[in-house]
Amino acid sequence: MTSQTDVRLDGSAELRTEREATPGSAGDRRERRRPPEAGFDSYYGRPVLNEPTWQEHDIAGYLFLGGLAGASSTLAAVAELTGRPSLARVGRVAALCALGGSFYSLIHDLGRPERFINMLRVFKVTSPMSVGTWILTAYGPQAVCAGAADLSGRLPGLGRVATVGAGLAGPAVATYTAALICDTAVPAWHEGFREMPFLFAGSAASAAGGLGMLAAPLSEAGPARRVAMLGAAVECVAATRMERRLGPLAEPLKRSRLLRAGEALSLAGALAGITVGRRSRIAAVAAGAALLAGSACTRFGIFRAGMESANDPKYTVQWQRRKLS
Known part of the structure; x- marks a missing residue:
């Protein structure tokens, strides 16, 4: 039993005014404070990740034009098979x-054309860049053949076959770029891997329908109007x-005016096309232009938001802690 008195230097006893816990006691452990949570900043506020060296006009333009090409080939195949x-x-x-x-845009970003050819030396399923290179290699000649046959008026049978072949490869061309950017360490891209392919597919479809x-x-233009409406909704x-x-990682996306x-x-163009665009040529042109502009804004907006999330250390550290907890 612990005594409540203390002995002074003169030998007299005195009642303690407050109880003092001995080192290592339960009271000391209860009073010990936990260290504060660390902040979300990095050393000197510098980015945790190295910013991708991609140029906006090259890569964002590549994302937009690639999606437009693939979806346009699919729409051309549908039109060919339905007599339009x-x-x-x-x-x-x-x-x-x-x-x-x-x-x-791709070759300009790579710097040298032979770098694209070098990627054809292997086929790596786990690499979106390798898979995308082979998708473009299978799609490109068919799209070129279909377009050249149409413009020249020669070999129409071969052109039809190439149109259908390019149309079958079109969805992969329109969406593989989503897997390409989601395979990076950029937080807003990497963690959006579930929805990004659908977003890219819808954006590509609305652009092709608008054109x-x-x-x-x-x-x-009936199939184009329906494809545009479906694409804008998706x-x-x-x-x-x-x-x-x-959640908080989507802040750069929510702040993006693009x-x-x-x-x-996209929504305005799709609604205008499916309503007044059915009867008015002027309305159809305006709706198509709005859809093309909307798809371009979406691709450039995704690119800029990703770069913003890579430059701010908060989005890297905060999201990693959230996943660990």
């Missing part, structure tokens, strides 16, 4: 031009689900 020659021609020529632009509405006659739903699931503009333009 004008819409099929729009899709084939659009795929040819967009493919050329996307290849230019079909813009260039094809009203009598043949794009907006995927973006909303991704932002909700990512993404908000892309969603607004």
Whole structure:
């Protein structure tokens, strides 16, 4: 039993004014404070990740043009099989031009054309870059053949076969870039891997549908209007689900004016195309232009938001702690 008195130097006893816990006692352990949580900053506020060396006009343009090419080929194949020659021609020529632009952007970012050829020496299933290279290699010649046959008027049978072949490969071309950016360490891209392919597919479909509405006659633009409406709906739903699931990590996405503009333009263009665009040529052109602009804004917005999340150490450290806990 612990005594409540203390002995002074003069030998007299005195009652302790308060009880003192001995080192190692339960009271000392109860009073010991836990260390504070560390902040989200890195040393001197510098980024935790090395910022990707990709240039915005190259890679964001590549994402947009590649999606437009793949979805346009699929729309051209549908038009070819349903007897809509004008819409099929729009899709084939659009795929040819967009493919050329996307290849230019990719080669310009790589620096040397032979680097693309070097990637064909192996096929690695676990590498989105390797898989994407082979997808483009299988798709490109068919899209070029279909577009060249249409523009030259020669070998129409071969052109039809190439149109269908490019149309089958089109969805992979339109969506593999989502896997490509999600395979990086950029937080907003890497953690959006579930919804990003659907977002890219919807954005590509709305762009191809918009171009079909813009260039094809009203009598043949029915599939383009429906594809644009479906694509805009899928794009907006995927973006909303991704932002909700990512929580605080989605702040760069929510702050992006380009993404908000892309969603607004895509929905407005799709609604205008499916309603007044069915009867008015001017309305169809305006709706198609809005859809193309909306898809471009979405791709550039995704790119900028990813770069913002890579530059701010908060999004790297905070998300890793959340997953560990």
